[in-house]
Amino acid sequence: xxxxxxxxxxxxxxxxxxxxxxxxxxxxxxxxxxxxxxxxxxxxxxxxxxxxxxxxxxxxxxxxxxxxxxxxxxxxxxxxxxxxxxxxxxxxxxxxxxxxxxxxxxxxxxxxxxxxxxxxxxxxxxxxxxxxxxxxxxxxxxxxxxxxxxxxxxxxxxxxxxxxxxxxxxxxxxxxxxxxxxxxxxxxxxxxxxxxxxxxxxxxxxxxxxxxxxxxxxxxxxxxxxxxxxxxxxxxxxxxxxxxxxxxxxxxxxxxxxxxxxxxxxxxxx
Amino acid sequence: xxxxxxxxxxxxxxxxxxxxxxxxxxxxxxxxxxxxxxxxxxxxxxxxxxxxxxxxxxxxxxxxxxxxxxxxxxxxxxxxxxxxxxxxxxxxxxxxxxxxxxxxxxxxxxxxxxxxxxxxxxxxxxxxxxxxxxxxxxxxxxxxxxxxxxxxxxxxxxxxxxxxxxxxxxxxxxxxxxxxxxxxxxxxxxxxxxxxxxxxxxxxxxxxxxxxxxxxxxxxxxxxxxxxxxxxxxxxxxxxxxxxxxxxxxxxxxxxxxxxxxxxx
Numbered sequence: 001x002x003x004x005x006x007x008x009x010x011x012x013x014x015x016x017x018x019x020x021x022x023x024x025x026x027x028x029x030x031x032x033x034x035x036x037x038x039x040x041x042x043x044x045x046x047x048x049x050x051x052x053x054x055x056x057x058x059x060x061x062x063x064x065x066x067x068x069x070x071x072x073x074x075x076x077x078x079x080x081x082x083x084x085x086x087x088x089x090x091x092x093x094x095x096x097x098x099x100x101x102x103x104x105x106x107x108x109x110x111x112x113x114x115x116x117x118x119x120x121x122x123x124x125x126x127x128x129x130x131x132x133x134x135x136x137x138x139x140x141x142x143x144x145x146x147x148x149x150x151x152x153x154x155x156x157x158x159x160x161x162x163x164x165x166x167x168x169x170x171x172x173x174x175x176x177x178x179x180x181x182x183x184x185x186x187x188x189x190x191x192x193x194x195x196x197x198x199x200x201x202x203x204x205x206x207x208x209x210x211x212x213x214x215x216x217x218x219x220x221x222x223x224x225x226x227x228x229x230x231x232x233x234x235x236x237x238x239x240x241x242x243x244x245x246x247x248x249x250x251x252x253x254x255x256x257x258x259x260x261x262x263x264x265x266x267x268x269x270x
Numbered sequence: 271x272x273x274x275x276x277x278x279x280x281x282x283x284x285x286x287x288x289x290x291x292x293x294x295x296x297x298x299x300x301x302x303x304x305x306x307x308x309x310x311x312x313x314x315x316x317x318x319x320x321x322x323x324x325x326x327x328x329x330x331x332x333x334x335x336x337x338x339x340x341x342x343x344x345x346x347x348x349x350x351x352x353x354x355x356x357x358x359x360x361x362x363x364x365x366x367x368x369x370x371x372x373x374x375x376x377x378x379x380x381x382x383x384x385x386x387x388x389x390x391x392x393x394x395x396x397x398x399x400x401x402x403x404x405x406x407x408x409x410x411x412x413x414x415x416x417x418x419x420x421x422x423x424x425x426x427x428x429x430x431x432x433x434x435x436x437x438x439x440x441x442x443x444x445x446x447x448x449x450x451x452x453x454x455x456x457x458x459x460x461x462x463x464x465x466x467x468x469x470x471x472x473x474x475x476x477x478x479x480x481x482x483x484x485x486x487x488x489x490x491x492x493x494x495x496x497x498x499x500x501x502x503x504x505x506x507x508x509x510x511x512x513x514x515x516x517x518x519x520x521x522x523x524x525x526x527x528x529x530x531x532x533x534x535x
Binding site for chain 2: 102135137140168170172178196197199205215217218
């Protein structure tokens with residue numbers, strides 16, 4: 001058994017967490033699945049932070065990281081830090097590098113690295129980290145260098161952390177275990193979903209996000225690499241669900257929990 | 271020394287006449303390729319005997335000739351004659367097609383039964399039926415299995431040898447080295463390619479992926495090549511469906527990288 005906590009990324013349930021009542025109900029239902037840790041993402045902006053704190057307390061729910069809006073990270077950081085502290089969440093995450101950087105290619109990545117540095121410093125002063133969630137586009141090369149490698153090499157290793165994603169690494173055909181090694185000690189949370197093949201109407205098969213256990217990702221090697229490189233939490237994030245997202249999350253959580261419990265660390269018997 | 275072939279489809283735009291095809295084959299030989307892997311359709315513009323003579327004169331090997339599975343039904347004799355004329359042992363039988371794929375277990379059994387007949391005929395002719403493994407074989411069926419599980423594990427297709435393709439396996443979301451290990455001893459041909467992320471082209475988080483010469487992209491080709499060699503692969507074939515520059519230049523670059531992968535200059 002690996003020492004990793006399975007968790008729910010609330011992005012999976014984004015349609016259900018836009019009101020205080022919906023949020024509270026979603027947290028209750030996630031708790032009933034046996035899941036005690038969530039990641040926040042796309043939580044309704046109008047839900048008061050204090051209300052969220054109360055719900056977390058009521059259901060004894062931990063928050064491992066957030067995906068916070070980029071505008072708030074840059075322009076409302078003190079309040080964001082205060083909220084994270086109230087929720088007991090140690091890391092402010094960015095879910096997606098936005099077009100104001102992406103559209104500038106290499107220059108955009110350089111500018112992002114410069115702009116995020118003071119944010120990382122401020123988070124460190126508060127005992128927190130910044131976490132960058134990657135897709136696949138960061139693996140584009142400019143001047144013979146992958147931009148993801150530049151993010152690893154030109155940011156503060158103590159304060160700039162990463163959230164890798166099992167699907168997006170597969171989508172790029174990347175060696176995920178090797179990229180886990182590259183960010184060893186800088187990735188507390190890993191995103192997990194499955195990779196399922198779907199047939200499009202024009203006769204092309206494409207990889208789509210799926211429920212863990214129903215697709216093609218071979219998880220035990222990934223889980224062992226995660227344990228070896230210091231991942232503490234694996235958050236289930238399913239972007240698109242073919243059935244009720246709560247059902248997908250419940251099935252994926254049960255399967256991920258089983259995989260964590262039955263996978264041995266390197267050198268183990270299983 | 272590992273043998274490396276060009277996927278002739280990469281330069282299909284230069285195979286439209288017999289003269290063009292012969293010049294293309296000559297060019298590939300001059301680049302240093304040991305052989306070519308081809309679809310039967312790309313050879314149709316050349317007269318059979320002249321083509322056989324040209325290939326022999328160049329000292330190239332045809333490592334596989336691929337036809338759609340349907341051809342085994344209406345032109346098995348032609349497939350066999352063509353393979354023998356070109357001294358090609360591996361005769362590609364395509365992939366399982368939609369008519370067998372979407373009609374449930376009974377259709378799969380029908381395919382397996384037909385495949386058994388194909389295997390028997392090829393064996394009697396001293397030829398090897400080569401299955402082109404792509405991505406759709408890894409779509410989960412209602413029983414949770416892949417079609418690949420049935421194709422690789424059933425007695426009817428025990429004589430199948432396999433042509434694997436790292437781009438297709440990657441697009442299927444499976445780990446190539448895991449599939450290679452399952453096909454150990456049955457995988458004479460492995461198609462190598464690479465993939466990179468296109469600049470400034472992201473829609474709803476999805477980056478555009480494009481093929482590129484070996485070594486320019488994101489694939490862990492050293493690990494996959496090692497796994498393929500462990501599985502007994504005899505031929506690496508290199509090529510691209512689409513090229514963003516001169517396809518011959520892409521092939522030449524891929525050949526050089528493949529030689530390095532094999533520990534050769």
